[in-house]
Amino acid sequence: MISALLLLGLLGSFTAISGKLTWGTTDFFFAFGDSYTTDGFNISAGVDSLVPGDTSSNGPNWVQFLGGTYNITDTKVFNLASGGATIDAALVAPFEPTVLSIVDQVTQFHDILASKPAGAQWSSNNSLFAIWIGINDVGNSFGWTNVTSQSEFHRVLMERLFSQVEILYQDGARSFLFLTVPPTNRAPLIIEQGPEAVSMITAALADYNNQLSASVKSFQETHKDLDQVTVFDTRPIFNTLLDNGQTFGFVNITGFCDAYQNGTPEMTTQIAPCAPVSSYFWLNTLHPLFTIHNILAHAISTTLSA
């Protein structure tokens, strides 16, 4: 077993699994992130407040698929994500000031959930903390010329991010799921800006994701009692689907249909001359459809079950 893990490490496998918590024993799932993750749940409105289901995917998102379609043990989900979120608004300003950054989301966790109130009586050994952030941090900063280098700035971002992970740890979190930033260099938002923007963000994304996995490694090295710690790489899924768009039934992998960009009444609405909304990869300039979230959640549940 030890040598198998070692071998995986030597092969540079991006997915590192250790410890005991699996998806089947995860009773509480806390999610932090941006528009890819939020479902409109507002913890400030109460631990038991309803999930409005406001997603960016024109259907369920990966958290909802994970807690619904791929639930094994009726996992209780607390989704603290906020659309447009960055790690810290003071480092990378979000598109509007009301957006809750990771710093804000972790503050909410600390203030409301760390005390294990009624309805959220989680334990260190049955709870998974998922963080999917960086899309807007990289997206908003890859063109900055007021930083020494993007890589240097990513170091600042990582320090800030892991100061928040440390707060979760101090509050009792022991199992973590980190998701890499997907290839937003292939999103219409960036493609529309031309090849120079694409090549700049491609380099920035690679560096950010490398630093993320390195930061997770050093977090593990300095916190010896961690349980399940996974870095789930979203890139192979996005790239495989985009590279084989026709095979998987995506009518367009570089663009979207204007008529659908703010969402449609049904998950399969069709407005001529476009194909049904469910046949697209991108709902709008930056957000993939629920079909992609479903595949992501499926793969995550398998990874967490191994």
Ligand SMILES: *[C@@H]1O[C@H](CO)[C@@H](O)[C@H](O)[C@H]1NC(C)=O
């Ligand atoms: C969340 O709920 C609080 C308390 O009810 C409210 O003040 C706040 O505006 C809500 N946030 C959002 C984004 O709706």
Ligand SMILES: *[C@@H]1O[C@H](CO)[C@@H](O)[C@H](O)[C@H]1NC(C)=O
């Ligand atoms: C999770 O699965 C169980 C058993 O299959 C089911 O009873 C429950 O309703 C599911 N929960 C959600 C949130 O889908």
Ligand SMILES: *[C@@H]1O[C@H](CO)[C@@H](O)[C@H](O)[C@H]1NC(C)=O
């Ligand atoms: C998990 O933690 C709870 C609360 O700390 C404890 O009562 C329980 O025995 C632990 N379960 C296992 C399997 O270690």
Ligand SMILES: *[C@@H]1O[C@H](CO)[C@@H](O)[C@H](O)[C@H]1NC(C)=O
């Ligand atoms: C760089 O410039 C952007 C605006 O273009 C600003 O939001 C950001 O705070 C600046 N960053 C640094 C490190 O000065």
Ligand SMILES: *[C@@H]1O[C@H](CO)[C@@H](O)[C@H](O)[C@H]1NC(C)=O
């Ligand atoms: C995909 O969308 C882009 C942008 O709208 C458009 O230029 C392109 O022709 C579309 N491709 C296909 C195969 O429809």
